[in-house]
Amino acid sequence: MKTLSRAPRVALLNAARTASCVLVPAALLSACLPQVVSEALSPRDLRPPSVQRWDAEGPGEFVVDFDEVVEVSPGDFASDPDLGALGVASEGTRVRISAAGTLAAGTSLSLEGTVRDPSGNSTSFVLPFWGHNPDLPRILLNEVLTQGASTHPDLVELAVMESGNLAGLTFRVGCAAAQVLLYVFPPCEVSAGEFVVLHLKPLGIPEERDETGDPTASGGLDAYPYARDFWYRGGDGSLPGENGCMTLYRSPTGPIRDALIYSARTSASDTKYGGFGTQALWDQVRGVVSEGGWKIAGAEIRPEDAARSEGTTSTRTLCRSSDSRDTDSASDWHVVPTKGASVGKPNSDAVYVP
Secondary structure (H helix, E strand, O other): OOOOOHHHHHHHHHHHHHHHHHHHHHHHHHHHOOHHHHHHHOOOOOOOOOEEEEEEEEOOEEEEEEOOOOEOOHHHOEEEOOOOOEEEEEEOOEEEEEEOOOOOOOOEEEEEEEEEOOOOOEEEEEEEEEOOOOOOOOEEEEEEEOOOOOOOOOEEEEEEOOOEEOOOOEEEEEEOOEEEEEEEOOOOEEOOOOEEEEEOOOOOOOOOOOOOOOOOOOOOOOOOOOOEEEEOOOOOOOOOOOOEEEEEEOOOOOOEEEEEEEEOOOOOOOOOHHHOOOHHHHHHHHHHHHOOOOOOOOOOOOHHHOEEOOOOOOOOOEEEOOOOOOOOOHHHEEEOOOOOOOOOOOOOOOOOOO
16 A cells, blocks of 8 residues: 655644634634524515505595505695595505595596505605596697698697597606606596697797687687687797607606507618607607507517608698507507698598508
């Protein structure tokens, strides 16, 4: 048998001693550490609840949805204006607030409150609400003037499909997740067959009146005696020219009711932003699709899914078909020929040919 020289034996012995010295203190350390240290360092939930959505579900009924189960105390909630005593209940990830008083349809309210998750993390919030409108009619985006001129500024026409009240109806350029412009309609009784025109670039003159009563009350540029005129007063209301997105919602916090995505681009126009030209528009159109407001052919929206807007001018508007077909897709829309705009009246089905 081969024997080891003295030098290697010493080396092995020293290695063994070193290993023993390492193992023994580690065992002793493990045995002597108090258990409380490991508990203090153990992971736990430190993230507070996050608001996901909120809306009014009745005249005095409001809901707020969170991303996790929450606990509530009625004393942590209040409203402005004061609707009296608030009943507050947790329904898992949803908080339901019931007010003793009621909120008129379309009027605004702010609710503040604090919620906690089972780990004790809390979130305080102040959220805007609009009074629930149970009489909102079916109403559609019907004609849009996106290439306005000084004599015919940008506007949007809505077609009223059934009688009801406009209170709280919300028009957006963009969508809820990527908003550029917002207009909330005041209470106004409308009848099936009427047209509502929202003027987006008013002159700011006294004659420009929201026609919540008499539909002939308003003056101003392009006011229509045979339609109901409303005027946006939030600043520059210019619509995107040939590439854009607009939407209707039940209320500022409610679900989507109608949408229009329009484009003169193609997927080959630009390799960036899905072919839509800008990150902002790409975010808007994807938001509309995710909300169920627009149908597409594939898994991801492309400019080819949009209503074609080539050739629009101040007299060649983008129109829905005269039968008010609503498939939530490009097939509902066309550009009318020169001088074919029909704001306030039934649309023309004639199609512009370059």
